Amino acid sequence: MATQGCIADDLLFQLADNIETGEQMEALGRALGFKAAAINRYTDTNNKGDRVTCKGTRDMLFNWRQTVEPCDQHLRLKQALTDVKLVMLADTYLKGTPSIRDIFNKKISESLTVEQCREKLRNKYLNELCKIQMKPWDQNAYAEFRDMHTVVTVMKKDAHGKDMKIKEVIQNSVSDIFSTKVNGILPARILISAPAGRGKTTAVAKMAYDWVHREKGSALEHLPLLFVVKFRNTGQLTSIGEAIKSQLLRDVDDLTPEGLENFIRKNQGICHIILDGLDEYAGISSSNRSLMSNIVNVIRWEEFLQCRVLVTTRPHLENFFNQAELATVYTKMWIDGFSRESSRDYIDKFFASSSNANNGHGLKVYLDDQPLIDELVKTPLFCLMVCHLWSNGLLDSGTTTQTELMDSVNLFLRHYANARSKSRVKITPGMLRKIILQLGEVALTGLLDDAKKLVFTPHDFRGVPALLDMACELGIVSKTTVSSTWLPQSDETTSTTIEFYHKIAQEHSAGKFLADQTYHFLLHFKISKLDKVLRKIEAKIGDYENLIRFAAGTDNKLSFWKRARDIAFSLIVHQRPPVQKEMCLRWFKDV
Structure with a gap:
């Protein structure tokens, strides 16, 4: 099968000539995957003029060949002929072609x-x-x-x-x-x-x-x-x-x-x-x-x-x-994620079963006025989240930045976690803030080691095991444990990985932590955590756009605003190409 090329024209001509009845042709068409309307057109072609021809059958076979990979054509055609009881034709014209059963019986290993x-x-x-x-x-x-x-x-x-x-x-x-x-x-x-x-x-x-x-x-x-x-x-x-x-x-x-x-x-x-x-x-x-x-x-x-x-x-x-x-x-x-049309269709479907279908119209008007939020809606997950936030009254015209949107998402997750929990102890706003900041410390450490890091281990959370359980309960991160007996040089029987539900959630918590640390150190030591981070990421700052965006959007006090402004102008004037100018301008939209 792997070595056979495209079916030759002559073979299809001969095969079409030897399909004797309209019933055989229609059955083969169905076996090859054609719909009834297409088969009817090929039948009409056969019956045009004063006598019945096989032109429609030839057209059908040639058109089918165009839709199938060359290495699959012989096998697929032989199987279709066999399925419709045209076994003699299959044996005559496709002799030597392995059957599907032959393929599936091939051995990859002895077992x-x-x-x-x-x-x-x-x-x-x-x-x-x-x-x-x-x-x-x-x-x-x-x-x-x-x-x-x-x-x-x-x-x-x-x-x-x-x-x-x-x-x-x-x-x-x-x-x-x-x-x-x-x-x-x-x-x-x-x-x-x-x-x-x-x-x-x-x-x-x-x-x-x-x-x-x-x-x-x-x-x-x-x-x-x-x-x-x-x-x-x-x-x-x-x-x-x-x-x-x-x-x-x-x-x-x-x-x-x-x-x-x-x-x-x-x-x-x-x-x-x-x-x-x-x-x-x-x-x-x-x-x-x-x-x-x-x-x-x-x-x-x-x-x-x-x-x-x-x-x-x-x-x-x-x-x-x-x-x-x-x-x-x-x-x-x-x-490209959701197009504008796709996201609007999704919103309509989401609110169609709602008691107030006008909610969907209001959300679409809001997104038209908020390009930063609308940009996130291209991501299917965030389109779903925005619909839930809007229907629960956690999103309104006062939410204008991606940082504010992600803050609202965390409030929404807290609400659902508390509703699910059978414990009398609920997650308070203060506890949520502490969880986000502690998660942010782990997230920032991971991002600084590797901007592309998405997967963490329990070792990354070794100092805050209780935090990990609460973060999983909220749904901000999830744990997956699989058997690791196949890993070489490992005595462990299982392997656990931890992931944020989305890279943006990881960057958001890291940005919140960075802003908190920057403000804290500026007040006490006149040393900026932001400066230390920027020195480390300067060569690849484009990979950290969302980190800076969320840090700037979290602390729009004069301290962070001045630092962000100074950094941006330094990048624009002295050392960065135009693409970085656009990135800096996007930072300011969240401040």
Whole structure:
């Protein structure tokens, strides 16, 4: 299957000539995935004129071929012919093509067939990957993949494969990512870029969901194996085989990373790989090839050339894919989150069941007047939160900055945590402030170590274990514990990770702590915590825009305002390019 190319025209001509009846043609059309209206059009073409021809049947087969990857065409056509009892035609024209049963019986290791592997991946994705928590205050509320409003755009290429700087919206959003052709060809490599929270993780989960459920019409419907690897769970030297084995198939004792890689190498046509979160991978920034794993070779299109690979990242790594041949190999796509139209549709649906549907209109008017808040609403999670805040009276025209909005979100989380709690001791506003500041200290330490840090461990909270429990109760952070018996050189049986519900929540708490410390030290020692932080982040200050924004928005007293103003003018006048000027202006909007 991996070695077969596109079905030849002659084969389709001969096959069409030998489909004898209209009933056979219609049955084959249904098996190939055509809808009734399309089949009727092909039937009408056959019946045009004085005699019955097979032109409509030929058109149907040629049009079907355009929608299927070349390596899949022989297998899919043979299976369709077999399904509609045209076995003799299948054996005559597609002799030697393995059946789906042959593919699924292939062995990856002595104890693992393709079919068994698919079942393991299916269970893994359904129980973990596809469970995207949508509400920090409700651990049982998960994303609904059948009602996604996310906008995905793709970069057009010229005849030479160069980007044309023209974007097109993909019609069916995430569902059509793998089926989108560029210049008539399905790309071997796809890059999906988006800022934090715009929906990359949800998009990856949606693709896994389509694969698991063999979603009708999806490019993943007939794909035997889909491997989804999270970069956050890999080390710099982790190989692609080790990553797949450790994250997805760690309970298969006789499967080795090398054996898995060899299987993929020999069967690239039946495997797709999704590499999620390149910005969380240390190996991509190394200039020493000896310190790189073969994951980098896969990304660079030096390994698994016929295996389709999709990579997701944040925008700051896009330039990596503009170098040399990668610019022509990769098709670039962007997840733009909610468009203005999508967010307004979502608001209408949210308030449709409300006793006061006019609330939705009032919220839309408010967002039209508040561009800073409207910018956050492009993120699906915050669109949902804004709807809840508005319906609960925690958001009004007096909320004009992102800092104020995030403060309101924390009040909302406190309200729900207290309502859920069976304890008579409730979280007071004073306790909430203390929790945010203590969380902020951990968050700031993490951000200063690595601006891209998203995952923490209990060790990071070792000084405040009680705080961690309360923060989890609020929903500001969550804990995940998994078996770690597969980890090399580890005696631990479990591994626990801690994450903020969104990077912006992490940056907000860090900004609150920074502002508190800056004001405190200015009053007592005339030494600014802000100055110390800025010296550390100066070279990459663009990565810390939200940190400074929330710090400035928290303390708009003269002390912080003067420091922020001095910093901004220094950046603008002396050392920073125009993009930093825009960043500084955005700081001031939150002050």
